[in-house]
Amino acid sequence: MTAPPTGRRLPEIVVEMSAEFAGTLILILFGVGVVAQAVAGSGLGDPQSLGGHDAIAWAWGIAVTLGVYVSARLSGGHLNPAVTVALAVFKGFAWRKVIPFIFAQFLGAFVAALIVRWDYSEILHKFDPGHTAKSQFVFSTMPGNGSLPIHTWGAFRDQVIGTAILLFLILALTDLRNSPPLANMAPLIIGLVVVAIGMAFGADAGYAINPARDFGPRLAQFVTGYHGAWRDQYGQLYFWVPIAGPLIGGVLGAGLYLLFIGRHIPEEGPGGVKPRPEYDVE
Secondary structure, eight states: OOOOOOSOOOOHHHHHHHHHHHHHHHHHHHHHHHHIIIIIIHHHSOHHHHOOHHHHHHHHHHHHHHHHHHHHHHHOOOOSHHHHHHHHHHSOOOGGGHHHHHHHHHHHHHHHHHHHHHHTHHHHHHHOTTOOHHHHTTTSOOGGGGTSSOOHHHHHHHHHHHHHHHHHHHHHHHOTTSOOOOTTOHHHHHHHHHHHHHHHSOTTTTTOOOHHHHHHHHHHHHHTTOTTTTBOTTSOBOTTHHHHHHHHHHHHHHHHHHHHTGGGSOSOOGGGOOOOOTTOOO
């Protein structure tokens, strides 16, 4: 039998922040990594061999699943400020933890993006030696993915809608009163939700649907030579769109779930025991 750990335990908030950092790190390593391979790598080699849109959508979904599995036991596996804020508004998540969680998520995304930037440095330099909008969306999102006729407010609308869908479904999939996936399958299904959002709502703004996913890599690219990182391909200040849109959309989507579904489900489960939602982290 393994002896129990000894010594002084770290404060709970530090442990939870560590989990959010690690989970978001995993999310961005795979998510930004696949975009670097599919965009910059394919631009220099065989597009079929290095992936395209479908590869990006699937890798992001798998990245979410793995990140949640890494962190869920300790922190609930938010990995996304929009999730953290929505749970604080509607599900009793402690407001005192919101800023620490968001800081850990941003930091994990920033460090992961630096690692991808370093690992793909030769390919990115060859593909886009001027560090321009041509490769900017490897790390951060742009309206219309840098080429389609979408501008700031169209992208903002898209981020509100996409994140509302995400939070609506996260609450549906983690509400124990609502026949959710069991046997710890919720992270896998949430990953499939992200795949579906990417395949259905990826054109207008690159489906950031996560302020940490966008701002952390955007900061990483700025400090490594992308001086236009804060603006879009039209020269407009854009960095705020994938921050504000998801925060608003997350609260909207969570509220709509509770309005249409959650408030109508009986509070007591089998045997009169009130279940505790998986994401309702005290």
